Amino acid sequence: MLLGPVYILRSDLPDSDILLSRFRLSIVTELFAAEWISFTELHRSMDISHGNLVTHLAKLIGEGYVEEEKRFVGRRPNTRYHLTDYGREHFLAYVSWINFIAAQPKKKPE
Secondary structure, eight states, X not given: OEETTEEOOGGGSTTGGXXXXXXXHXXXXXXXXXXXXEHHHHHHHSSOOHHHHHHHHHHHHXXXXXXXXXXXXXXXXXXXXXXXXXXXXXXXXXXXXXXXXXXXXXXXXX
């Protein structure tokens, strides 16, 4: 596929299947828009159970898309998440790929 001056094939998108989950795509989209987001903020912004959010975050962390930081704010534990440079790069490539596909002329029925 031609995307501006760059060719992008689906096979050229490492770990692209990771973003096929609507929940993981939502998490990455939320993190793309912010520097750091706490677990509580992510949970409030998504229609997903606590356990499912933990599972999807663990997958994104394991694949290098997301960084996790555990800290204390005052005396309260706080876990927050950040989109890594790797995650940001692959998210942008994935969005570019989707935009390219969406811009293709529709085929007329024969």
